[in-house]
Amino acid sequence: MNKQTYAAVVPAAGIGARMQAELPKQYLPLAGATVIELSLAPLLNHPEIEQVVVVLAENDQWFNVLSCASHPKLTTAKGGAERADSVLSGLHSVAQADWVLVHDAARPCLTKLDIDLLIAHAREQQSGAILATQVRDTMKRCDESGQIIKTVAREHLWHALTPQGFPRKELMQSLQQGITQGRLITDEASAMELAGQPCAVIAGRGDNIKVTRPEDMAMAELFIKQLKNEGLA
16 A cells, blocks of 8 residues: 555634634634644644645734744645635645644644544544544533423533544545535534545543633643643643
8 A cells, every 4th residue: 555645734714702812712822832833733743744734814914923834844725704614725725645634723732642543543444533532421402592401311422623534535525515515514524424424533632622712721721731741742
C-alpha cells in the first residue's frame, strides 16, 4: 500500500457570541498565547500532517499578525455562512491529501496522542472516525419550555469532539451533498452519516474541551498547565 498522506482543516470563521467578548473567542489570550495558536500547535507540529488550512472570516483582522500565520505548513481559506461551508472551502484548499482531520479552532487542549489515535485508525481500518468521550451524566430530554419529558439511557451515548478524520474526497462529497439538500450538518460526522459513510468513535481525552463560555477559559488554562507538566503540550 502506498504511503497515505494527511492534512488538517481548522474552521475559524465564527465569532463565538456566547463568550460575550470583544474578540472572537479563538483570539482570546490563553496560557501565554491565543486559543487558536494552542489549537493549531499540535497539528502544525505533528510529523504526519503535511498541511494545515485555517478557514477565516472574510473580515478577519487578527490571524495574520500571529506568529503561526507564517508557518510553512499553513495556508488560509475564506469561510462561508455555516460551518459546513467553511470546512468545504478549507477542503478545496488542501493541496493533496488522502485523509483530512477537521479540528475546532476553540479546542486548545488537543494532544499528539489523540491525533495519533485517529491516524492509526485511518491507516488500519481505512474508514473515518471522530474523537469522543462517553456520556457520564444522567441525560434528560425536555420540551420547549424546559420541562423534562423523559430520562434517556446514557449507554452508547458519546460527546463528539474534534479532530474528526475522514477520507478527503468522501468528506467533500458528503458535505456538498448535505449542503445542496439543505440538511442539518452540525459536524463532519453528521455529513458522513447522512451520506451513509462509515464513522466510528475513538475514546479521546476528556480534557480536550471546547472553549464556548467565559468559564471555560479557566478550565482550559488549568488543563494546559497539566498537559505541560506531563510533557503532552
